[in-house]
Amino acid sequence: MIVIVGGGISGLAIGWYLARAGRAVSVFERDAAGRGATWAAAGMLAAHVEAEPGEERLLPLLLESRAMWAEFGRDLEAASGLAVDYRDEGTLVVALDRDDTERLKFSYDYHRSMGLEMEWLSGAEARRLEPHLASGVAAGVFSPLDHQVDNRKVVVALKAAFVKAGGALREHAEVEEILVEGGAVRGVLVGGERVEAEAVVIAAGAWSRNLKGLPDHLRPPVRPVKGQMLSLVMPADAPLLRHVVWGPGTCLVPRKDGRLFVGATVEEMSFDTNMTAGGVYDLLRRAWETLPGIYDLPIDEMWAGLRPTSRDDAPLLGPVSGTLTGAGEVVGEAAGLIMATGHHRNGILLAPITARAISHYILTGELGEDIKPFAPTRFAA
């Protein structure tokens, strides 16, 4: 039995891959599955525009996972019978004044130096792509490969695919303790009941650090980073945008159903998930500066979520200590304990590679080269 702690996109995707391969898998979710950071996200698969100096080691992982996404989405749709609304129009980043343009040029030069396919646009060219953009748009960068997916539809589809493949989904079932005994993980305690497992995958997002039973020095350095977002309703027959648009301090994500997602604040506020006046004001003001046409749109929903952020913004992927062989043999301090957490703002983007790499490790005992740089142990002082 494999136990996965956390029913977000990472946990469910890993569970789906394992169940599909014929393994007995249980996913335990303390709330409703997919309702944490996965639900709060915007679904941008923006490996290019999100690449920033200092995170060069992460870039190949983002690029590889993004390259997997279209097929992952199709497989998921086929397995679940549900749509995930993958959109491939691309992402447009715009600058509204001279200072923004300088900053955009700085990041464009960086992206080009990393060999990423991006196209510099004049303000007029940017507005030809998206005519509703503010008339003051001074410059833009078009990133054709940064696509998007409806993350909420994805997680609903993943639940269905996981269960269809024979996985056991236990919602509203909080893991009370990770059982580590004699150098190996033995299972989890749920509702006072001991669930035996040969491997336990921690995919509990921002809550991963606080799970009981983990030895202190094996607690992942993952913290919640709050993001407030809201959605507006565009006229279904005349959407204001087709591309994902990044403006100064704002991300605008048009959905197929006509909703426009506006994100997102980045706040170090612990587990607080209140919407704040300042947060909503900033979201709306910045969105309006880039796309004035939002002024009359109805507000659909507002929410705040918690990004599970590691110390270096890169995920923790793989065994915590010791080794697990394909035969279920375990050796080490907490052998059989596996991390798939700390994805920061890239949880949706990294779902395919997380599912593939972690399930591959559990099925074969082999750790793929692609995730070796993201060992949970890399932070040891």
Add this chain to the structure above:
Amino acid sequence: MKKAALKDPPSPRNREAVTDGLTIAGRDFTSRLFIGTAQYPNQQVMLDAIAASGAEVVTVAMRRVRLDAGGESLFDLLGGRYFILPNTAGCYTARDAVLTAQLAREALETDWVKLEVIGDDETLFPDVEQLIPAARELVKDGFIVLPYCNDDPVTAKKLEDLGCPAVMPLGAPIGSGMGIRNPYNIRIIREMCTVPIILDAGVGTASDVTVAMELGCDGVLLNSAVARARDPISMARAVRLALEAGRLAYTSGRIPHRLYAKASSPEEGVIGRVSASKAR
């Protein structure tokens, strides 16, 4: 709320002083560089950049962090290793700033505060009319107040007179990277004030730090120049070296400016020339 006690951190090996130390309010600092904790690509880069900068004092915006981080807070990562200077960034009124300073004192058990009262959100220039009464109230309340102020000698002097043990004039708007826009004012502040002058805001690259130190500033506070650089860690090292260069140049005493050349090898007695002055 969790209390994060601030003990005086030990002096790590990488802070072997090339330059003389700095004393503010009776406390000795080994590095004259103060560094901010915002805007880095991630916390690991922040930690590595701060280490590379050799800074001892790190500033943290009290309005933008929660102490009960639930995960790993900034204070868990920095506490014990650095001298944490809370600041009141994001405050627009004296009242707001005073409350934020009091919150910082309670939470971090420190009387030190970098006082910021912002007057305009496009330029982030300080609001002097709010800053001075806030500084006065906090000084009276026993705080060690390091005020972020305009590069205005009169304001700087008033802040010194009301009991601030250092003043922190800006070089240019926060995050602008424009360097020191009015070096003459910084010189006048240097001459008018007896407390340490920490240049705060405006640094874009290493040479700006050197210029500040050559003007006689006692230290430099920066953040964006390192955090947003293409390579924050090597830029941190660059500003550290620049600060040391500038401080050494200042204490070494520069030569006077001259309009005309003065040959560095002696010319008297050179065959065929009567004297250097006649040759001109």
